[in-house]
Amino acid sequence: MKDNILSNLKQYGQEHLFTFWDLLSGLEQHELIDQIQSIDFALIAHLYEQRNAPAESLTIADRASDPPAYKFSTVTDPTPCKPRKSVSVQEAVLAGDEMLSRGKVGAILVAGGQGTRLGFPHPKGMYPIGPVSEATLFQFHFEKILALSQRYGSQIPYCIMTSPATHRETVDFLEQKNYFGLQRDHVFIFCQGTMPAVSLETGKILLDSKNRIALSPDGHGGMLAAITRKNENGMSVLDSLRQRGIEYLFYNQVDNPLVRICSPEFLGYHLLSGSELTSQVIRKRFPTDKVGNIVEADGRLYVIEYSDLPDEVARQTNSDGSLKIWAGSIAVHLFNAALLDRTSKITTSLPFHIARKKVPFIDLQTGERMKPDKENAIKFERFIFDLLPSAENAVVVEVDPPNHYAPLKNASGSSSDSPETVKRDLVAMYADWLRKAGAVVVAETPVEISPLFADSPETVLQKIEKNTAFNKPTYLKNSTRHVE
Ligand code: UTP
Numbered sequence: 001m002k003d004n005i006l007s008n009l010k011q012y013g014q015e016h017l018f019t020f021w022d023l024l025s026g027l028e029q030h031e032l033i034d035q036i037q038s039i040d041f042a043l044i045a046h047l048y049e050q051r052n053a054p055a056e057s058l059t060i061a062d063r064a065s066d067p068p069a070y071k072f073s074t075v076t077d078p079t080p081c082k083p084r085k086s087v088s089v090q091e092a093v094l095a096g097d098e099m100l101s102r103g104k105v106g107a108i109l110v111a112g113g114q115g116t117r118l119g120f121p122h123p124k125g126m127y128p129i130g131p132v133s134e135a136t137l138f139q140f141h142f143e144k145i146l147a148l149s150q151r152y153g154s155q156i157p158y159c160i161m162t163s164p165a166t167h168r169e170t171v172d173f174l175e176q177k178n179y180f181g182l183q184r185d186h187v188f189i190f191c192q193g194t195m196p197a198v199s200l201e202t203g204k205i206l207l208d209s210k211n212r213i214a215l216s217p218d219g220h221g222g223m224l225a226a227i228t229r230k231n232e233n234g235m236s237v238l239d240s241l242r243q244r245g246i247e248y249l250f251y252n253q254v255d256n257p258l259v260r261i262c263s264p265e266f267l268g269y270h271l272l273s274g275s276e277l278t279s280q281v282i283r284k285r286f287p288t289d290k291v292g293n294i295v296e297a298d299g300r301l302y303v304i305e306y307s308d309l310p311d312e313v314a315r316q317t318n319s320d321g322s323l324k325i326w327a328g329s330i331a332v333h334l335f336n337a338a339l340l341d342r343t344s345k346i347t348t349s350l351p352f353h354i355a356r357k358k359v360p361f362i363d364l365q366t367g368e369r370m371k372p373d374k375e376n377a378i379k380f381e382r383f384i385f386d387l388l389p390s391a392e393n394a395v396v397v398e399v400d401p402p403n404h405y406a407p408l409k410n411a412s413g414s415s416s417d418s419p420e421t422v423k424r425d426l427v428a429m430y431a432d433w434l435r436k437a438g439a440v441v442v443a444e445t446p447v448e449i450s451p452l453f454a455d456s457p458e459t460v461l462q463k464i465e466k467n468t469a470f471n472k473p474t475y476l477k478n479s480t481r482h483v484e
Contacts, residue, residue: 012041020210028211048203057304064295096264103154106246111254112163123166131423132448132475140257142180143451163217192222206361221382228344277391281327287314291328301394350382438466450477
């Protein structure tokens with residue numbers, strides 16, 4: 001068997017993967033063979049060859065215009081949006097309420113990333129982000145699903161995508177926490193695929209140890225393959241969801257505790273505009289803001305990464321002075337299940353992107369593990385937003401960061417997207433909800449609201465007496481008020 005594999009590796013110049021073969025135990029040899037057999041060497045060779053090809057989105061930038069958009073009701077910026085079809089807030093909320101009560105909506109949380117910037121030694125979902133409660137990111141998301149399931153009287157199936165980097169610990173953690181009150185048979189946990197890292201200079205696949213290839217998760221776009229992968233009974237997770245009557249899948253990433261999961265208003269814009277894929281966006285603060293730009297070109301929506309958007313295109317303005325390319329993606333989407341099904345059958349639906357990274361590797365001469373101090377490797381990743389051009393009638397919904405977006409990306413002490421900034425933004429949002437309900441929140445007082453108590457300003461209003469004072473750290477959970 002080894003000889004057959006070796007001759008295949010030679011064809012692609014990857015025979016160095018067997019450098020340490022004679023030093024490995026039988027078990028280690030097995031592990032190495034398993035990994036080698038999971039790799040599509042022709043694909044890796046092709047991707048490496050194409051590494052300097054200009055990004056496809058560059059050709060779109062020239063004819064890009066602003067996408068059809070709705071404004072979420074919490075947005076105060078007055079710049080008008082052009083919707084695909086006029087839909088009022090009330091109509092959207094009613095339609096979304098109905099989708100939820102009829103049990104048509106499922107949710108997926110992608111939690112397979114390695115969280116390298118944060119530097120937390122566990123899956124990012126286990127990070128204690130609650131400013132008062134120290135609730136983990138997972139708890140925030142699970143409680144939102146539980147609150148919705150209780151409100152609408154129908155269980156929302158919850159899919160959690162992990163990767164080999166996060167799977168075991170995530171499964172153990174969720175099990176230990178009893179899925180934060182969700183019923184086990186409504187939670188689907190599945191692992192995404194991996195791709196090998198190759199040397200930037202030579203295209204050779206890197207070894208992470210003498211018997212292990214340097215593999216990393218294949219990007220959040222790996223969700224498409226993972227959710228449609230058939231099990232031994234010929235059923236994928238998506239098949240199981242559709243069998244339960246799910247037609248729409250809400251998608252968010254584990255790092256943003258402000259996300260309003262399955263907000264009826266957002267669902268309603270999607271349904272009533274006849275969209276197959278709807279994405280939340282924020283208004284860019286300046287032309288070169290570092291976000292993925294959602295644009296329309298030839299009647300389809302695309303994401304142009306900030307690094308691929310030429311400056312002169314980024315600076316174009318409308319007659320009222322507003323930016324033409326204004327919509328920055330925050331990685332919150334709603335997919336029609338039928339779109340996922342259809343595009344999963346087309347191998348080119350999601351192209352691989354190339355990221356130049358520092359990846360530790362085994363020196364083939366000395367057998368030593370090296371930690372590079374500059375970029376030495378290419379990682380290949382798929383991005384889920386690349387499904388946009390395949391979707392019919394795709395639209396975006398503008399949301400405001402204070403009510404929707406504060407991602408945890410960077411380590412403590414960083415000036416943005418750090419534990420401190422996320423906690424600050426959470427407290428500011430909860431204090432605002434309480435004040436809108438007539439409560440008095442003394443400045444600088446940390447307040448936090450569990451989604452089981454209230455998950456929007458409207459639900460806070462029903463639970464809080466006017467003039468209730470908050471002057472010490474407070475965590476509102478269930479129907480009772482805990483003062484610490
Ligand atoms: P990021 O690209 O921000 O990566 O992922 P990350 O892992 O959180 O952090 P860095 O870049 O290593 O510092 C955004 C979201 O996509 C998920 C992450 O878990 C996060 O929710 N993701 C990313 C996956 O599920 N799989 C991947 O392969 C990559």
